[in-house]
Amino acid sequence: MNRISTVLRASLLAVALATTAGPAHAHPPIAAEQAAASFAQDRADILAMAGNYKVRFDMQESTRWDAxxxxxAAKTSGGYESVRVIVDDGRRIVLQHLLVVQADGRDVVIKHWRQDWEYEPARVLVYADTGTWRWETVPEAMRTGRxxxxxxxxxxxxxxxxxxxxETQGGVRRWRSNWTWRPLARRDAVRHPVYDRYLAINRHQITPDGWIHWQDNTKLGPKDGKLAPIVQEYVLNTYTRSDSYNARAADEYWAATRDYWAAVRQEWERVARERGGIAIAEEAETGTVISARLMQLADDVLTGKSATPQASAAARRLIAETTRQP
Structure with a gap:
């Protein structure tokens, strides 16, 4: 019996050591050779997200943490979306999403979200608190290959x-983020729920038909003077290649407004760089308090009501006047 107990204890100790040993990060640093071997495929996977798609948005609050x-209830929605590469300088890729919807029998384009990809970054602009984004340093040991x-x-x-x-697991390749803070999406913000932010992991995976964007969101809110988890949510956005809508409308919109939006991007970047981040008031219905006005200026350029230089100057003033030190 004593010999059996000794063997059992030794086995348990070996398991414990194997479990606790190793780096503190869920993913260890990447060797330079491995990073170099993966770089071309990484770029190809990011660029593969460009195209014309039918999109399905699946959202489900799955597990409550607050009794x-x-x-x-589960919610699904969808639409048609064109994704275009607007910057590609090798180590930086920018993808612009453009929704195409039908309104009064005509195609209407709505500028949607944008995703910027940067290879081996030294810092990232992250959500810090209500209406506030700050630069966060990426640990030096965790930059290579990421x-x-x-x-x-x-x-x-x-x-x-x-x-x-x-990374590739089970034969499936994906990009997986670290844990990130996020402000509420409009779909939640307009309800003024008990939670006020998300802590999330973000994944992107290329599929035979397009790609998927998978989110694992912990929704948190203030409780007894501190942040507390309220409910878990999963979001699966499925982008399936499609030629069943007028993608040309998206390209026409972008051709007419891209110089204006380039000026807008540059002003946001200037503010973030010079002020150490961005702070601006937000509204549940629109996002930032100037969102509707910036979008209207783009529409004015599209319809010829305003020239690009004048609209760009107005946008720069709006951003400069409404942002503050974070």
């Missing part, structure tokens, strides 16, 4: 940022 909360993804709202103000790596 007094009732999870929302990509940052920063997501921007419809008016090109920041939404969330994170860094992560491409």
């Amino acid at each position: 007094g909360y009732t999870p929302l 990509w940052a993804q920063t997501v921007y709202q419809v008016d090109d103000s920041p939404r969330y940022g994170g860094w992560g790596q491409f």
Whole structure:
């Protein structure tokens, strides 16, 4: 019996040591040779997200962490979306999403979210608190071979940022972020729920038919003077290649407004760089308090009501006047 107990204890100790040993990070640093071997495929996977798609958005509050909360019923929606590469300089790729919807029998384009990818970043602009984004340093040991993804709202103000790596598990390749803070999406913000932010992991995976964007969101809110988890949510956005809508409308919109939006991006970037981040008031219905005005200026350029230089100057003034030190 004593010999059996000794063997059992030794086995348990070996398991414990194997479990606790190793790096503190869920993903260890990437060797330079491995990073170099993966770089071309990483770029190909990011660029493969460009195209014309039918999109399905699946959202489900799945598990409550607060006994007094009732999870929302599952919700699905969808539409058509064109994704275009607007910057590609090798180590930085920018993808602009453009929704195409039918309204009064005609195609209407709505500038949607934007995703910026940067290889081996030193820092990332991340969500810090209500209406506030700050620069976060990426640990030096975790930069090699990794990509940052920063997501921007419809008016090109920041939404969330994170860094992560491409990996293959079970034969499936994906990019997976670190844990990132996010502000509420409009679908939640307009309900003024008990939670006020998300802590999330973000994944992107290329499929035979397009790609998927998978989110694992912990929704948190203030409780007894501190942040507390309220409910878990999963979101699966499926992008399936499609030629069943007028993608040309998206390209025509972008051709007419891209110089204006380039000026808007540059102003947001200037503010973030010079002020150490961005702070701006937000509204549940629109995002930033100037979102609707920035979008209207783009429409004015599209319809010829305003020239690009005048609209760009007005947008720069709006951003400069409404942002503050974070």
